[in-house]
Amino acid sequence: MNNEGDHNGTVLEVHGLTKVYPGSAAPALDGLDLTVHRGEIVGLLGPNGAGKTTAISIMSTLLRPTAGRLSICGVDGVAHPERVRRHFGVVPQELALFDRLSAAENLTYFGRMYGLRGAALKEGVREGLRLAGLTERADAPVGSFSGGMKRRANLAAGILHRPPLLFLDEPTVGVDAQSRHLIMESLARLRDAGVAMVYTTHYMEEARRLISRVAIIDRGKRLDCGSPAALIAKHAGCADLDDLFLRLTGKQLRDG
Amino acid sequence: MxxxxxxxxxxxxxxxxxxxxxxxxxxxxxxxxxxxxxxxxxxxxxxxxxxxxxDQGGTRLQGVVVDQDGGTLAGELVAHMARLPRLAVAHHPADDALDAAAARDAVQRGDYRFGVVLPEGMSAMVQQRITQEVEALLAGETAEAPFPAVLPEITLFLDPTLTGGYGAAITGALHQSLAAVQAAARMRTLEQALNQRIAQLNDRMGEMPGGQSLPVLQLAAEEDALIAVAEAAPRDILxxxxxxxxxxxxxxxxxxxxxxxxxxxxxxxxxxxxxxxxxxxxxxxxxxxxxxxxxxxxxxxxxxxxxxxxxxxxxxxxxxxxxxxxxxxxxxxxxxxxxxxxxxxxxxxxxxxxxxxxxxxxxxxxxxxxxxxxxxxxxxxxxxxxxxxxxxxxxxxxxxxxxxxxxxxxxxxxxxxxxxxxxxxxxxxxxxxxxxxxxxxxxxx
Incomplete structure (x- = not known):
């Protein structure tokens, strides 16, 4: 893994992360605090418009925060976004792959953009294809893939450079049970290898199986944070994460 | 890693x-x-x-001339137009089947790019006017001479699809031919009139003792241009x-x-x-x-x-x-x-x-x-x-x-x-x- 200096196992640290979009009165993210350690998967749970994607976008240096601090592997991510980018991978909600390139060509290109070359590049691509279960279809154009295969290739593109931190924005949305299972297994293996992850999902069962800690956010604010078991125990009358989620965020529809 | x-x-x-x-x-x-x-x-x-x-370099525009006149000047006009590099003229004499209306229709259909109708009596009227001009000139009179009140009028049909530049080129070519033919007719008439006067003078001088005769004048219009146009910087590439x-x-x-x-x-x-x-x-x-x-x-x-x-x-x-x-x-x-x-x-x-x-x-x-x-x-x-x-x-x-x-x-x-x-x-x-x-x-x- 590619870490920069000693930071006591803390891979990601954010304090008071705030984002107010131009022309908007209410902040999309309002003072988020979060710490993620090596080998830990932290789930960001929240209804539509809660601020999950904004949080991931800021933490992955795609957006500049209006206020707050971001530290990845001990490096200030707001002041030095270019430096921290080598320390994390991103698996976006969109299938961010070139349709007309094969899976191997996509991974090779993204690997090169991470600065990989030579044997490290070959190994990263080979391992990515294996982890995504796409070795047999490595040379087929991504455009010919099923939704599940594309999701798996999307995951592989984020871990080519073996980052210590991975941001996953609903990585299993719209995939079949088999692909979901393979993705879950792959993420568990990465976690066991020490990779820290920030993970957004709407699937509570998925969160319960995989996630070490949960941060429930709504309207840009963090409502609570802890292990799923601890949170369920803390809020009396909640039988599972679904109950807890609805208790904290309400039952009103969020279509916006 | x-x-x-x-x-x-x-x-x-x-x-x-x-x-x-x-x-x-x-x-x-x-x-x-x-x-x-x-x-x-x-x-x-x-x-x-x-x-x-x-076309800018010399492709000919096809036209038709309906010659209702049949006179010398009409013939000379058609011959001059035919010699112009930009025009190709089909000449139909007065007794031909093609009349003015048929020529107009042919141009309208696009069979020809232009049509010219030379009116009946055109040569005679122009010649009469030139003769009067020359006689007035030799008599030392001014332009108050009794010229014909009605002048001959040539009709020109242009293909409606022709762009402005082509129309102007055809009209210009027609005017060029008319000017050349009229100038030639004027010179010819003047030459004839002057030679008549010279002949009369020679007759009178021949009656005098030791009288000499004056030579016959030749005033035929020169077609060759006296002034040439040369491009200041000749172009290698057209x-x-x-x-x-x-x-x-x-x-x-x-x-x-x-x-x-x-x-x-x-x-x-x-x-x-x-x-x-x-x-x-x-x-x-x-x-x-x-x-x-x-x-x-x-x-x-x-x-x-x-x-x-x-x-x-x-x-x-x-x-x-x-x-x-x-x-x-x-x-x-x-x-x-x-x-x-x-x-x-x-x-x-x-x-x-x-x-x-x-x-x-x-x-x-x-x-x-x-x-x-x-x-x-x-x-x-x-x-x-x-x-x-x-x-x-x-x-x-x-x-x-x-x-x-x-x-x-x-x-x-x-x-x-x-x-x-x-x-x-x-x-x-x-x-x-x-x-x-x-x-x-x-x-x-």
């Missing part, structure tokens, strides 16, 4: 460039659009316009349809590259590829340069193909070959500047358009308007003054004018340096606009 190269901007640029070319190569319909479309346009439009340009159209449609094809470029950018944005790349340790400028590099390569290859079409293919189809002038270094710089301007425009289009549909609609329309304004379809000098001023805003116009300067005017790098600077400035402005639009979009999430 992992091996991350440090720096490596050139490495990333190179592989972004290659990736973009690979993507383009796999889009067969896109490649067909980028290469075949301008090549076909050049061939078709050059062949279509070839005769138009040849402005043929090939010289005009090859650079015009090559530029058009280059700027059309903006459409797939913008479409690709929007697609990458919508698929989240742009966002993914922005989270990677690669400078945006590197990614942009890789993309620009690929499309500049396409533009240059495209231009090379069009030049080959102009140089090798078009002559086999009966047109003159494309002449490139002698400033090959300046030509290379101009091609590169034009390619940068075209790709810069594509990047701006991709950044400003919100959807693929917007880019694929706005792009071609903008390119066609810029091409029309820039004089690719109708020369700028033939446009109304307002449009001529607007044409100064078209990058395609700057490029086309610079290519014509090299290909037709025999210009060099110095002669086109202003145009090259304008194209590069346009590229910079387009890229800055794209950057600002991208930044604005990112600020709004």
């Amino acid at each position: 992992g091996c991350l190269g440090s720096g490596g901007g050139v490495y990333r640029f190179l592989f972004t460039w290659l990736r973009e070319l690979r993507l383009l190569a796999r889009d067969r319909s896109g490649v067909l659009l980028l290469f075949a479309m301008p090549a076909v346009l050049v061939v078709v439009i050059t062949l279509v316009q070839d005769n138009v340009f040849k 402005p043929t349809a090939v010289q005009q159209n090859v650079p015009a449609w090559a530029l058009f094809g280059m700027f059309f590259v903006a459409v797939p470029l913008a479409g690709g950018m929007i697609r990458e944005r919508q698929l989240g590829i742009t966002a993914r790349l922005m989270t990677m340790p690669v400078a945006r400028l590197t990614l942009l340069c890789g993309k620009l590099g690929a499309y500049v390569t396409v533009c240059v290859l495209q231009f090379g193909l069009i030049l080959m079409v102009g140089h090798w293919l078009l002559p086999r189809l009966g047109t003159p070959a494309l002449a490139l002038g002698n400033a090959h270094g300046a030509l290379a710089l101009l091609v590169l500047s034009s390619a940068l301007a075209a790709t810069g425009f594509g990047v701006m289009l991709g950044a400003l358009s919100r959807t693929h549909e917007q880019a694929t609609t706005l792009g071609p329309i903008t390119v066609v308007i810029a091409a029309a304004l820039g004089g690719l379809m109708v020369p700028v000098f033939a446009m109304p003054p307002v449009m001529q001023r607007l044409s100064l805003l078209s990058p395609l116009g700057w490029g086309h004018d610079a290519f014509l300067t090299l290909f037709v005017r025999g210009g060099d790098l110095y002669a086109i340096s202003g145009r090259i600077a304008a194209l590069l400035l346009f590229t910079a402005v387009a890229l800055i606009a794209a950057l600002l639009a991208t930044r604005q979009r990112r600020q709004h999430g």
